[in-house]
Amino acid sequence: MEVASTETANLNTAVDDGRAEEGGRRPQHLDRLSFSPVQLPHLADYLPNLQTITNPLENSQFYHPSDEFYLSSSDVILRQTVLDLSGNFHSPSTSPHLSYPRAGPRKLIFFDPSHVRAAIVTCGGLCPGMNTVIRELVVGLWELYGVREIYGVKAGYRGFYSGEPVRLNPKLVHNWHKMGGTVLETSRGGFDLDKIVNGIQDRGFNQVYIIGGDGTMRGAVTIFNEICHRKLNVAVAGIPKTVDNDIGIIDKSFGFQTAVEMAQQPINAAHVEAESAVNGIGLVKLMGRSTGHIALHATLSSRDVDCCLIPENEFYLEGKGGLFEFLDARLKENGHAVLVVAEGAGQDMIPRTDAQKEERDESGNPVFLDVGGWLKSELKKWWARDHPDELFTVKYIDPTYMIRAVPANATDNLYCTLLAHSAIHGVMAGYTGFVCGPINGNYAYIPVKEVALAKNEVNTRDHKWAWVRSVTNQPDFGRS
Ligand SMILES: Nc1ncnc2c1ncn2[C@@H]1O[C@H](COP(=O)(O)OP(=O)(O)O)[C@@H](O)[C@H]1O
Ligand SMILES: O=P(O)(O)OC[C@H]1O[C@](O)(COP(=O)(O)O)[C@@H](O)[C@@H]1O
Ligand SMILES: [Mg+2]
Numbered sequence: 304m305e306v307a308s309t310e311t312a313n314l315n316t317a318v319d320d321g322r323a324e325e326g327g328r329r330p331q332h333l334d335r336l337s338f339s340p341v342q343l344p345h346l347a348d349y350l351p352n353l354q355t356i357t358n359p360l361e362n363s364q365f366y367h368p369s370d371e372f373y374l375s376s377s378d379v380i381l382r383q384t385v386l387d388l389s390g391n392f393h394s395p396s397t398s399p400h401l402s403y404p405r406a407g408p409r410k411l412i413f414f415d416p417s418h419v420r421a422a423i424v425t426c427g428g429l430c431p432g433m434n435t436v437i438r439e440l441v442v443g444l445w446e447l448y449g450v451r452e453i454y455g456v457k458a459g460y461r462g463f464y465s466g467e468p469v470r471l472n473p474k475l476v477h478n479w480h481k482m483g484g485t486v487l488e489t490s491r492g493g494f495d496l497d498k499i500v501n502g503i504q505d506r507g508f509n510q511v512y513i514i515g516g517d518g519t520m521r522g523a524v525t526i527f528n529e530i531c532h533r534k535l536n537v538a539v540a541g542i543p544k545t546v547d548n549d550i551g552i553i554d555k556s557f558g559f560q561t562a563v564e565m566a567q568q569p570i571n572a573a574h575v576e577a578e579s580a581v582n583g584i585g586l587v588k589l590m591g592r593s594t595g596h597i598a599l600h601a602t603l604s605s606r607d608v609d610c611c612l613i614p615e616n617e618f619y620l621e622g623k624g625g626l627f628e629f630l631d632a633r634l635k636e637n638g639h640a641v642l643v644v645a646e647g648a649g650q651d652m653i654p655r656t657d658a659q660k661e662e663r664d665e666s667g668n669p670v671f672l673d674v675g676g677w678l679k680s681e682l683k684k685w686w687a688r689d690h691p692d693e694l695f696t697v698k699y700i701d702p703t704y705m706i707r708a709v710p711a712n713a714t715d716n717l718y719c720t721l722l723a724h725s726a727i728h729g730v731m732a733g734y735t736g737f738v739c740g741p742i743n744g745n746y747a748y749i750p751v752k753e754v755a756l757a758k759n760e761v762n763t764r765d766h767k768w769a770w771v772r773s774v775t776n777q778p779d780f781g782r783s
Contacts (some may be wrong), residue, residue, distance in 0.1 A: 341402065358413075358731070359447075378599060381400075381402050382402060382552075407697065422462070423453070423487065424514065429707050430516075431556035433489075433563035434635075435715075436544070437514070447727065454508070455486075457487055458700060459491070460522060493726075514541075523539060524755045526539060527539045549756070550754060551759040552759075554740070554742060554743065557719050558707070562707055566589050566601035566706050567601065571605075582634050582639070584640050584697045586700070593718075598645040599767065609641050612674075613626070618648070618649060619652075621685075624778050630682075644674055646674060681728065736751050737749060
């Protein structure tokens with residue numbers, strides 16, 4: 304099945320899929336422009352006889368939809384808004400023509416709300432806002448579309464085949480947005496494709512909302528493929544959750560800002576401890592399995608950080624241009640220094656046994672050693688060797704779960720609400736195998752296959768990393 308064509312096509316033909324050209328709003332003035340609209344998978348791709356009905360919002364006593372209210376497949380979000388007009392577009396993803404369907408309600412929908420049985424599941428690690436997304440899925444399905452059968456699948460993917468789903472309604476979830484974690488519970492591992500899809504079929508679910516990170520989205524792709532293979536009338540929507548912000552294409556993930564905000568407290572404490580000691584170093588380890596976004600953003604917003612170490616920028620300790628030389632100078636100059644290190648940084652330098660090298664969590668992610676504890680001990684050894692007669696203190700703070708096991712802040716709560724509603728509108732319109740998220744500030748639908756492949760790493764050659772270096776004046780560890 305053709306799901307994500309990124310070939311350049313004439314907009315006029317590309318959107319003429321006979322599905323959602325409601326309102327006769329074809330943008331004639333764009334006919335001569337060439338765009339590459341990404342085609343979203345749709346239930347009608349393999350179930351051509353599905354009936355449509357008018358969106359119930361049309362008859363809602365609280366809504367008075369205008370023409371602009373409903374979106375059609377000609378409403379798109381451009382992937383790139385920052386362009387190099389010299390025309391050097393290095394890859395299809397940097398083409399100025401690449402666009403994604405805009406998220407929002409469609410006038411015609413492919414589900415009769417009275418026949419919907421929706422399932423919601425949360426997978427992977429915690430992230431602020433998971434409960435808000437669940438709440439808004441429940442309330443949105445119930446209030447906007449009149450769906451009454453909504454279920455929470457317990458404890459991640461394994462919940463589809465073990466244990467009973469819980470029935471959800473707006474009363475039950477009304478204050479969930481104020482709570483950290485996920486009331487539905489989550490887990491790693493337990494991905495058994497056949498059992499999961501059988502579970503979806505056996506329980507009669509026809510809408511599946513999957514909240515999770517990069518691993519979860521890889522799982523969602525295979526679930527979606529199997530559902531297409533079995534030609535089931537089941538729509539699958541992913542809602543990207545990652546406190547590390549390591550999922551690509553979307554602007555940022557929900558909960559990330561809350562985590563960055565929470566990281567300020569340990570950084571402040573590390574600064575106070577360092578400043579109050581003679582040759583004091585405050586060391587803070589922040590989450591970031593393979594990407595340093597939390598460490599980077601926390602550093603940029605704090606201004607008390609002297610050096611930020613992330614997985615994307617290898618560092619070294621000894622010799623010219625190394626961390627020790629830099630800290631030596633900072634301590635001489637200021638008497639103290641604050642170091643922020645992402646958990647995935649420096650892993651190659653930490654000695655480990657063969658068994659430790661092979662260690663994986665239930666989902667198959669490598670298990671890291673504690674870079675903060677290792678750095679603290681290396682720093683102490685260095686000082687004792689080079690400055691045996693001078694006082695020195697390292698205060699190591701590891702706030703790990705404290706930055707993610709909290710409710711979402713106001714901005715993230717709003718973001719979660721818009722994500723949930725976007726997902727509902729897309730599924731009701733018959734789209735499937737998609738993820739919703741903001742691209743350049745506007746909410747879009749993206750094929751889950753693309754999202755599962757798109758990693759969001761810190762680009763140490765772009766301006767954001769240059770800001771870090773200009774704020775900290777830290778070494779580049781050999782990067783030219
Ligand atoms: N490649 C994959 N294919 C299928 N399922 C996967 C894959 N990677 C991870 N999963 C499943 O997705 C769920 C969450 O993955 P995990 O990596 O723990 O968290 P996250 O989704 O937050 O990155 C787990 O149940 C795991 O088994
Ligand atoms: O101890 P846990 O629950 O496995 O979580 C730790 C991991 O979770 C993360 O927050 C990211 O998890 P996800 O991939 O699930 O989003 C990492 O930063 C961290 O390594
Ligand atoms: Mg992950």
